[in-house]
Amino acid sequence: MASPPPTVLHAEAAPAVDLLTVPQVMTRLQLGRSAVYDLLRTGQLSSITLGRARRIPTHALADFIRTRLDQEAA
Known part of the structure; x- marks a missing residue:
């Protein structure tokens, strides 16, 4: 019998x-x-810093947009 692959x-x-x-x-x-x-700066949009470069994860941008849409709908 052969064992299953790891x-x-x-x-x-x-x-x-x-x-x-x-x-x-x-x-x-x-x-x-x-x-x-x-x-x-205000924390509404999350980012990371790599050395001197600022980068925004795509999911943080999507979360920001979703939050703003929810605020507008309320």
């Missing part, structure tokens, strides 16, 4: 986190640079 975890099994630059977020939200940095 379970192998692949790096791609973990969900990938896409990171956006501030200019990319500016384009998607159609806002200026100062407005995007204000959202980051």
